[in-house]
Amino acid sequence: MGTKEINLIEVDDLTKDYGHGRGVFDVTFNVKEGEVFGFLGPNGAGKSTTIRHIMGFSKPQKGQTRILGMESFGNYFRFLGDVGYLPGEIVLPEGLTGWEFLQMMGDLRNLHDNTRLKMLLERFKLNPKGETKRMSLGDKRKLAIVAAFMNDPKVLILDEPTSGLDPVMQQVFIDYIKEEKKRGKTILLSSHMFNEVEATCDRIAIIKDGRIVSMFDANSIKHNENKNFFIKFKKKDEFDKFLKLLPVSKKRKIKVSKPYINKIDKNSKSLIAYCNDKDINQLVPLLSDYQIETFSENKVTLQDYFMQFYREDKNFGGVF
Ligand SMILES: Nc1ncnc2c1ncn2[C@@H]1O[C@H](COP(=O)(O)OP(=O)(O)OP(=O)(O)O)[C@@H](O)[C@H]1O
Numbered sequence: 001m002g003t004k005e006i007n008l009i010e011v012d013d014l015t016k017d018y019g020h021g022r023g024v025f026d027v028t029f030n031v032k033e034g035e036v037f038g039f040l041g042p043n044g045a046g047k048s049t050t051i052r053h054i055m056g057f058s059k060p061q062k063g064q065t066r067i068l069g070m071e072s073f074g075n076y077f078r079f080l081g082d083v084g085y086l087p088g089e090i091v092l093p094e095g096l097t098g099w100e101f102l103q104m105m106g107d108l109r110n111l112h113d114n115t116r117l118k119m120l121l122e123r124f125k126l127n128p129k130g131e132t133k134r135m136s137l138g139d140k141r142k143l144a145i146v147a148a149f150m151n152d153p154k155v156l157i158l159d160e161p162t163s164g165l166d167p168v169m170q171q172v173f174i175d176y177i178k179e180e181k182k183r184g185k186t187i188l189l190s191s192h193m194f195n196e197v198e199a200t201c202d203r204i205a206i207i208k209d210g211r212i213v214s215m216f217d218a219n220s221i222k223h224n225e226n227k228n229f230f231i232k233f234k235k236k237d238e239f240d241k242f243l244k245l246l247p248v249s250k251k252r253k254i255k256v257s258k259p260y261i262n263k264i265d266k267n268s269k270s271l272i273a274y275c276n277d278k279d280i281n282q283l284v285p286l287l288s289d290y291q292i293e294t295f296s297e298n299k300v301t302l303q304d305y306f307m308q309f310y311r312e313d314k315n316f317g318g319v320f
Pocket residue numbers: 018022023024041042043044045046047048049050088
């Protein structure tokens with residue numbers, strides 16, 4: 001009955017404290033074979049730090065990371081052939097042409113067949129003839145993409161892969177990821193781009209200040225019928241009375257079905273109430289006893305949900 005689920009990437013309680021609250025703390029998640037896992041978070045949240053540990057470049061202070069069942073640290077050359085890594089910052093060795101760099105990366109992985117390399121160059125429209133140091137930002141990124149994928153690795157670890165690519169190339173990249181997903185690849189993708197995460201990922205974790213603050217199935221966003229209702233009251237006493245009817249939540253939860261109040265603005269006698277469509281009859285009839293000035297609804301998208309972590313809006317409890 002069914003195949004056993006295997007975790008190809010495992011992060012258990014990973015902690016690296018750089019001091020002054022910087023670093024990553026008790027980060028735990030797994031990426032299953034064939035899964036595309038999105039890793040989202042604002043600048044400095046800890047995405048690259050986590051990924052560097054997964055790649056074995058850095059030793060955890062606490063906890064462990066494993067890749068293909070092997071402890072990451074100390075085993076880089078054992079898993080190198082099966083893992084394509086695209087770093088967040090591309091640093092290419094100086095004094096090489098693009099071709100020479102690709103040759104070097106191919107040799108490192110004992111690559112003899114150039115079919116895939118040619119396909120990738122064509123697809124990403126890259127001519128690697130010139131010297132790497134004279135390449136544009138986008139070409140450097142493309143060169144790193146080709147180098148990471150040319151041996152058709154089983155696991156792809158991509159740290160903000162589309163930064164520096166123009167919109168057309170971003171789309172080419174997203175399409176490529178979708179195909180790789182269909183071919184059964186296991187992918188970890190860190191990103192700031194909602195569209196690429198929404199288009200490709202099965203599961204998403206949000207990291208902030210070094211800690212995972214939210215983890216959910218991408219389907220819960222795609223099919224979500226959760227809404228935020230903006231309600232502005234005419235009368236202060238009615239506004240105050242209404243506030244007592246629903247619970248007020250500041251918690252960021254993933255699944256809450258009952259309506260509750262997200263945000264209150266006493267000055268303008270307005271609030272934002274969260275509600276799932278199926279529970280709408282628990283919210284709207286309540287309003288019939290009140291004089292309402294404005295009433296509007298907004299679907300909660302991944303972008304809305306994610307933006308609250310950027311804005312540091314402590315009162316907003318966006319929820320799926
Ligand atoms: N080697 C290091 N020494 C000290 N602090 C570090 C080191 N590497 C990262 N940090 C700090 O750890 C935190 C997490 O950084 P990290 O690069 O992992 O963030 P990120 O989520 O990848 O951000 P971005 O979206 O900007 O790429 C930051 O505060 C950063 O300054």
